[in-house]
Amino acid sequence: MMFGLMDCNNFYASCERVFNPDLNGRPVVVLSNNDGCVIARSNEAKALGIKMGAPAYQIKELVSTHNVAVFSSNYTLYGDMSGRVMTILAEQVPEIEVYSIDEAFVNLSGIKSLQKLGTSIVNKIAKGTGIPVSLGIASTKTLAKMANKFAKKYPAYKRVCIIDTEEKRIKALKLFQIGDVWGIGRRLASKLEKQGIETAYDFTQLSGSWVRKNMSVVGERTWKELQGESCIDMEDIAPAKKQICMSRSFGKMITDFDTLSEAVSTYASTCASKLREQRSYAASLMVFIHTNNFREELPQYWKNIVVKLPVPTADTAEIAKYALVGLKSIFMEGYRYKKAGVIIMEITEGAQLSLFDNIDRKKRDRLMEAIDEINGEHSNKVKLAVQGTGREWRLKQELLSKHYTTDINEIMTINCK
Numbered sequence: 569m570m571f572g573l574m575d576c577n578n579f580y581a582s583c584e585r586v587f588n589p590d591l592n593g594r595p596v597v598v599l600s601n602n603d604g605c606v607i608a609r610s611n612e613a614k615a616l617g618i619k620m621g622a623p624a625y626q627i628k629e630l631v632s633t634h635n636v637a638v639f640s641s642n643y644t645l646y647g648d649m650s651g652r653v654m655t656i657l658a659e660q661v662p663e664i665e666v667y668s669i670d671e672a673f674v675n676l677s678g679i680k681s682l683q684k685l686g687t688s689i690v691n692k693i694a695k696g697t698g699i700p701v702s703l704g705i706a707s708t709k710t711l712a713k714m715a716n717k718f719a720k721k722y723p724a725y726k727r728v729c730i731i732d733t734e735e736k737r738i739k740a741l742k743l744f745q746i747g748d749v750w751g752i753g754r755r756l757a758s759k760l761e762k763q764g765i766e767t768a769y770d771f772t773q774l775s776g777s778w779v780r781k782n783m784s785v786v787g788e789r790t791w792k793e794l795q796g797e798s799c800i801d802m803e804d805i806a807p808a809k810k811q812i813c814m815s816r817s818f819g820k821m822i823t824d825f826d827t828l829s830e831a832v833s834t835y836a837s838t839c840a841s842k843l844r845e846q847r848s849y850a851a852s853l854m855v856f857i858h859t860n861n862f863r864e865e866l867p868q869y870w871k872n873i874v875v876k877l878p879v880p881t882a883d884t885a886e887i888a889k890y891a892l893v894g895l896k897s898i899f900m901e902g903y904r905y906k907k908a909g910v911i912i913m914e915i916t917e918g919a920q921l922s923l924f925d926n927i928d929r930k931k932r933d934r935l936m937e938a939i940d941e942i943n944g945e946h947s948n949k950v951k952l953a954v955q956g957t958g959r960e961w962r963l964k965q966e967l968l969s970k971h972y973t974t975d976i977n978e979i980m981t982i983n984c985k
Contacts (some may be wrong), residue, residue, distance in 0.1 A: 569798050570682065570705060572674040573712040574657055574689065575702045576650075577720060579670035583649045584639050586698035587972045587980050595636040599624055602817050603640050603966060605837060630972075640965035649697060656696045660689055665802050673709060674804050686728035706731040709800045710793035712743045713750040714740055714768070723772060741769035751790035756783070768794055808828065812850075814838045815909025821860060822905045829892055829958035835910040835917035836891035840884040841943075843912060844936060849880035853887065854973070855894035860906035872900040880916050883932050884939070886914070888952055936983035 585591045598608035664673035704715025719729035746904040747757035814835040856872035875894040970978035
């Protein structure tokens with residue numbers, strides 16, 4: 569068995585560069601929701617010492633001094649570019665498992681020339697999308713993750729690192745810090761370091777009995793994977809989510825119920841759409857609202873409520889209706905709200921109807937199918953009136969780039985002289 573882990577390099581920053589060649593060689597950072605802190609950096613930005621998670625206001629001087637390009641998160645663009653990367657990848661390998669927006673595992677069993685295929689993958693994705701990627705290949709997923717780190721770090725690998733011999737495995741383990749191993753969190757890494765375990769190789773030298781006694785099932789599985797024993801299989805279909813959450817901090821604080829209801833109904837609508845994507849139903853939901861706890865001079869309020877749905881459903885109108893029922897019961901006048909959210913709970917694969925249910929479910933299902941088809945993957949052309957325009961509560965995105973690939977009005981223009 570051989571696995572590959574494809575990872576897009578500095579993905580969000582790379583997406584911004586694809587449609588703006590002037591950014592090549594220039595430091596680029598992407599900010600979180602409401603332009604709060606750094607969530608992505610180009611290599612040039614990293615070299616300046618800009619840290620992941622750094623608040624935007626703390627790097628203003630660096631941005632000004634070094635002409636750093638700063639962008640708001642453009643998730644519509646990033647999601648579409650991710651789909652393009654994954655499509656090209658899927659055309660070249662027997663099996664693919666999308667792990668995150670910028671990562672995917674691939675099954676490379678039976679491939680004779682791994683180096684040739686690996687080089688083809690990184691070159692075709694770069695040529696087809698403009699996104700640079702790295703590929704790590706090994707006999708387990710954990711080792712493939714490790715190989716990917718080396719492919720990124722050392723230019724000599726030309727973005728493809730293969731761990732296919734015992735000698736290479738041992739060498740890689742000795743060079744890899746225990747805290748960087750996939751499956752080893754900060755707390756576990758700290759515990760191991762107190763035992764004198766500094767590298768992945770040190771970890772593999774522990775006895776199986778000690779690992780079983782002192783670590784979780786995940787820890788033991790990681791230990792075996794580093795030994796070259798595959799314990800984590802490919803997943804053709806991602807497991808359905810047991811909970812679906814949609815929440816955002818507002819661009820500015822909200823005081824009135826009507827504006828807050830626009831946000832909550834929009835979050836509920838998004839949750840309902842995600843439910844239908846995985847063909848599931850919700851039996852209950854939670855609504856929460858809270859003020860800005862960093863503004864100590866303001867009165868504080870935090871409240872949530874769980875609402876039981878009469879019938880398990882994935883209908884947008886129903887879920888939004890009961891989300892607003894919950895919101896109305898916890899809303900208090902006199903507070904300045906900074907965040908709200910909806911959590912879909914008790915997700916089931918089927919819906920048991922009620923004897924007293926008077927809704928034509930088949931008709932409603934057809935309506936939801938039609939709305940999903942019209943809205944497609946990125947747009948939101950059809951929505952509930954109660955969702956409003958979102959002008960008062962939407963995210964602060966003052967540095968947002970264009971939706972080059974999903975909006976015909978924002979496609980890239982070229983000036984020929």
